[in-house]
Amino acid sequence: MKAMMLTGIRKMEMKHVPEPLISDDHDVKIRMDVVGVCGSDIHYYQQGKIGSQVVQYPFTVGHEGAGTVVETGPTVTRVKPGDRIAIEPAMPCHECDQCLAGRHHTCRKLKFLGCPGQAEGCLSEYLVMPETSCFPISHRLTFDEAAISEPLAIGIYAVRQSIPMPNSSIAVLGSGPIGMSVMLAAKAAGCLKVYMTDKLDERLLCVKQAGADWTGNVDKVDVVSLIHHQKPLMLDAVFECCGKQEAFDQAIELLKPGGKLILVGIPEFDHWQVPADVARRKEITIQNIRRQVDCVEPALEYLSNGTIKVTAMATHRFAFKDTPSAFELVAGYRDGVMKAMIDFRI
Ligand SMILES: [Zn+2]
Numbered sequence: 337m338k339a340m341m342l343t344g345i346r347k348m349e350m351k352h353v354p355e356p357l358i359s360d361d362h363d364v365k366i367r368m369d370v371v372g373v374c375g376s377d378i379h380y381y382q383q384g385k386i387g388s389q390v391v392q393y394p395f396t397v398g399h400e401g402a403g404t405v406v407e408t409g410p411t412v413t414r415v416k417p418g419d420r421i422a423i424e425p426a427m428p429c430h431e432c433d434q435c436l437a438g439r440h441h442t443c444r445k446l447k448f449l450g451c452p453g454q455a456e457g458c459l460s461e462y463l464v465m466p467e468t469s470c471f472p473i474s475h476r477l478t479f480d481e482a483a484i485s486e487p488l489a490i491g492i493y494a495v496r497q498s499i500p501m502p503n504s505s506i507a508v509l510g511s512g513p514i515g516m517s518v519m520l521a522a523k524a525a526g527c528l529k530v531y532m533t534d535k536l537d538e539r540l541l542c543v544k545q546a547g548a549d550w551t552g553n554v555d556k557v558d559v560v561s562l563i564h565h566q567k568p569l570m571l572d573a574v575f576e577c578c579g580k581q582e583a584f585d586q587a588i589e590l591l592k593p594g595g596k597l598i599l600v601g602i603p604e605f606d607h608w609q610v611p612a613d614v615a616r617r618k619e620i621t622i623q624n625i626r627r628q629v630d631c632v633e634p635a636l637e638y639l640s641n642g643t644i645k646v647t648a649m650a651t652h653r654f655a656f657k658d659t660p661s662a663f664e665l666v667a668g669y670r671d672g673v674m675k676a677m678i679d680f681r682i
């Protein structure tokens with residue numbers, strides 16, 4: 337089968353590799369239909385690593401996938417050949433202390449699709465996953481929506497780890513797909529007002545149309561004083577969704593005393609700088625978010641009952657063979673790209 341593999345920094349090639357086989361009774365073989373390009377894929381593409389996770393070439397990335405079941409192991413009950421599914425990229429061991437505590441996302445032996453040293457990603461024609469990673473989707477859902485359920489699940493999880501949303505006012509700093517997912521999840525959970533920032537006007541327009549109450553371009557306006565003007569008592573929670581120190585600093589300023597800062601973005605540096613004095617005086621709580629756990633089903637439910645709409649997130653579409661162009665586009669933040677979808681059907 338064909339697999340799109342990273343072969344070096346900013347290098348990618350289509351390779352012929354053996355089709356994966358069902359090796360466990362609980363395995364499911366999937367033909368890929370759509371894969372969303374994620375910011376973390378771009379980190380591996382451009383830097384060859386995220387923190388301590390370093391790519392050994394050649395390597396296939398991709399973890400936001402949707403496809404069709406083509407074969408199942410003998411004990412599989414969740415899905416059958418022909419089923420359209422969303423793929424949960426995490427493959428936890430189900431046995432360690434973290435798994436037993438319900439924290440499958442921090443499993444000690446976690447294998448995650450397209451994560452170096454763990455599992456090859458889903459930018460390939462076929463994939464084998466345990467049935468616990470396969471979520472059948474309703475006929476109302478498109479493969480795009482199924483693939484986007486992965487980042488949406490992270491938004492839902494981040495919101496669940498924050499504060500009660502009804503009547504809250506929050507900021508989401510960074511309006512990429514994850515920031516947008518946080519906003520959509522917050523709104524669906526009853527958040528009153530979402531202030532969003534970014535450096536790209538196209539993204540701000542996109543999230544505004546999708547439901548953000550206020551948007552500001554950090555390169556053009558003083559977002560902290562503008563939000564302060566509208567909301568003198570400041571905000572209940574701020575979600576950092578771009579991995580930038582300046583956003584972290586803005587978050588500390590934007591929070592009211594007792595507020596919560598939720599770190600969702602992936603920084604390219606090793607250490608956050610916390611302003612000790614103001615963070616202490618305001619008694620700010622800082623919550624880190626590691627992907628998500630148990631939020632794929634809620635994401636699919638929100639999408640299939642229409643509470644959350646994500647089609648606007650899929651701004652660009654590429655054939656599988658053109659994946660390198662998709663990565664270049666996303667890496668360069670070109671053409672107002674929010675999310676590029678790799679479509680195996682075209
Ligand atoms: Zn992702």
Ligand SMILES: [Zn+2]
Pocket residue numbers: 428429430431432433434435436440443444445446
């Ligand atoms: Zn485990």
